[in-house]
Amino acid sequence: MKSIRLFSLLALTIIVLTSCETSYRFTINTPKKAVLNDKITISLKEENNQSFEKALFFVNGKEVSAQNNSFTLDTKDYGVGKQMISAMVYYGEGKTKRVNNSVEVFSNIPYQAYTYKIINSYPHDGNAFTQGLEYHNGFLYESTGRKGQSTIRKVELKTGKVVQKIDIDERYFGEGMTIYDNKVYFLTWKANKGFIYDLETFKKEKEFAYGRSKEGWGLTHSENELIKSDGTNRIWFLDATTQKEKRSIQAYNHKQKIPKLNELEYINGKIYANYWQKPLIAIINPENGIVEGIANLTGLIKEMRKTQTLKEDDVLNGIAYDKENNRLFVTGKNWKKLYEIELIKQQ
Structure with missing residues (x-):
């Protein structure tokens, strides 16, 4: 009988305390x-x-x-x-x-829609699972992915010939890269670390850890910051000297967020970003995240299929810009062609 009373008193106490709290x-x-x-x-x-x-x-x-x-x-x-x-x-x-x-x-403004026209096409290694692409001093620099197949390479634009290459440790799945201050900054996917290489020798000099961005996808740079995507709609800005994350933006247009941002290129003060698995490029304001433009490159997929069977993973990925000559280059994973294109505003 005593135990029943004690249980009842305990239950009543819990009820009273819970009632006070809630x-x-x-x-x-x-x-x-x-x-x-x-x-x-x-x-x-x-x-x-x-x-x-x-x-x-x-x-x-x-x-x-x-x-x-x-x-x-x-x-x-x-x-x-x-x-x-x-x-x-x-x-x-x-x-x-x-x-x-x-x-x-x-966004408080609608985005500008773009189509494109092909200016030139060049050979591209059909076994290159392109993750990063950059034009520098007359050459293309490219990073490729997949464990055991990840590389960093220097490529002749007109011939597609690989003139310099290093293989990445097979433990790592290679992702985006960029060239800043004569160094190659290279991301891995899920290892939570990036590597820094000497531009001339491709010798690894240093590694750095990610912060709140847990994955590495695309990488580019502005005048004084590294700019990194992580597979979400968020873009991170890193101190170029310390590689520490300083801030981030979220990519949104006037209707929706833009998820799965991948390879990046910084062009005339804007961030150009591939959507993963979609033939689209978003043009993003780096100050506030507004998607100011969207380029639809669906026609390039059709163009590629005229001469090559594309697998599910052979998606558009790779943006490079020749600032001196105002040339824009794009390619895709395992594509056998690289295209120079011009973006055209749609009315």
């Missing part, structure tokens, strides 16, 4: 969607009208100032993409509760 229900009020340059009022509400001591607000993990349990989020300060809103609420006797929500910010 009497506090907090909600962050924010619209689910917004457009860039909108100013959004975000507030905290206690659903049962219970009083609480204070609340600290955070946007993407960084504290923001607030008054009267609300603040204004100016979307132009954060760019497009899903912005994470959270609050740490202090209530009761030293109790705290974290509450989360988000707002998805879309």
Whole structure:
């Protein structure tokens, strides 16, 4: 009988404590969607009208100032993409509760659609599983993937001849590469590390670890930053000297996010990015993530199929730019041709 009473008392205590705890229900009020340059009022509400001591607000993990349990989020300060809103609420006797929500910010302008025309075509190694492509001092530099087949190579543009090559350790699945300050920066896929090579000798000099971006996909550079994709819609900016991640943007147009960004090229202040498994290139503003243009290269797939049977993985991947002569080159995984193309605005 005593055990039954003890059990009943324990159960009642649990119910009372649980009831006290759940009497506090907090909600962050924010619209689910917004457009860039909108100013959004975000507030905290206690659903049962219970009083609480204070609340600290955070946007993407960084504290923001607030008054009267609300603040204004100016979307132009954060760019497009899903912005994470959270609050740490202090209530009761030293109790705290974290509450989360988000707002998805879309571009405030429609993107420019592009088609293309072929200017030239050149031979390309049909066994090169292209992951990175760059034009430098009259040559193409290319990284290829798959374990046991990953390479970095220097290639003659007009002949497709490989004039210099190193094989990557078979433990690694090679991904994107870029040339910066006479060094080749090279990514691996899931090993969470990249390598740095001397441009002239291809001798490995250093390796670096990724940060919050867990995978390596595409790589390019601006004047002072390395620019990296990780297979999502997010693009990361790395300090060129330390290879540490500094910031990131999310690629969005006025309708949707652009996922699976792959090979990258930085051209005249914009980021050009392949979509994985789609014959499209997004043109992205590096400051705010807005997809300002989309080039549809579906016709290149049809062109390739005239002379080559393409397998499922033989997708468009590889963008290189000759700044001096304003030439844009594209190719694909295991393609036997590399194309010089001109992008044309569609009306």
